[in-house]
Amino acid sequence: MSLLTLLPFIVLIGAMFLMTRSAKKKQQQAIEMRNQMQPGSGVRTIGGMYATVKEVNEDTVLLDAGPGVELLFAKNSIGAVLTDDEYNRIVHGIEHDLKADADVVPDDASSLTETDDSSDAAAASDDTPVDLGKKDAADADTADGAKADAQPKKSDGDSDAK
Template sequence: MSLVTLLPFIVLIGAMFLMTRSAKKKQQQALDMRNQMQPGSGVRTIGGMYATVKEVNEDTVLLDAAPGVELVFAKNSIGAVLSDDEYNRIVHGIEHDLKNDADIVPDDASSLTESDDSAAGAPDDKPVDLGKKDQADEPADEPVAAEAKTDEEPKKTDGDTETK
C-alpha cells in the first residue's frame, strides 16, 4: 500500500483520538465539579432549576428549591456548581460589589429632599408639547382629504386574489 491510500485513515484515526481525549477531559471536569458540591452551595440543574444543596450522597443530591421544598436529584443532573455571589445574583437579584461594601449615608436629611429654592425656580405652568394634535385643533377640510388619500391606496383583501 502506498502512503497516499493510508493518509486518509491516519487522519481519521488522529481525529478520533483528539475527540475522545477532549470528551474524557470534559467528563473529568464534570466529575470534579460534582465532587466539589457541599451542603450550602448553590447549583443549577441541567433542566435550569436553581437550588441550594442540602445533602450530598453517593449518587444523589438533596436540593432545597424553596422553603419547605426538598427535591432529590441524581448527581449527574447537576449542570453547574455556582459561587455564592453568582447564585445570589441570579436567584435573589443581589448584586455584591466588592469595591463598595458600605452604604453611603448622608449626614443630614436635607440632601435627600429637594430644596424650596429649586422647586420655586422651575416653572411648571408651561404646557409640554408632545407632538400630538387634538381633533378640535385640526381644520374640517383634512378628514375629507384623508378619506381621498385612503381611496388612492390599494386595499387589502382576505387573500382572494386573481393572480396565482
C-alpha cells in the same frame, strides 16, 4: 500499499483520538465539579432550576428549592455548582459590589463635555428656547420696522410690463 493510500485513514484515526480526548477531559471536569459539592452550595440543574444543596450522597443530591421544598436529584443532573456571589445575584437579585473603587460611568454624556467653569453657563442656556431662524409671518419684522406682509408679493410670472 503505498503511504499515500494510508494517509486518509491515519488522519481519520488521529481526528477521532483528539475528539475523544477532549470529550473525556470535559467529562472528568464535570465529575470533579460534582464531587466538590457541599451542603450550602448553590447549584443549577441541567433543567435550569436553581437550588441550594442540603445533602450529598454517593449518587444523589438533596436540594432545597425553597421553604419546605426538598427535591432528590441524581448527581449527574447537576449542571453547574455556582459561587455564592453568582447564586445570590441570580436567585435573590443581590448585586455584590465587585468594583467599588471603579469609576462610575454617567448615564448621559453631558458630564464628559462640560468643564467646571461652563457648567453654570450651560445650565442657564438650557432654560432659554432655541431660535431656529423661522418666525411666524405675523410676528416677523423686517429690518426697517415694517410688517412682513407689507413686502411686495411675487407674481406667478404674468407681468404687465413688457
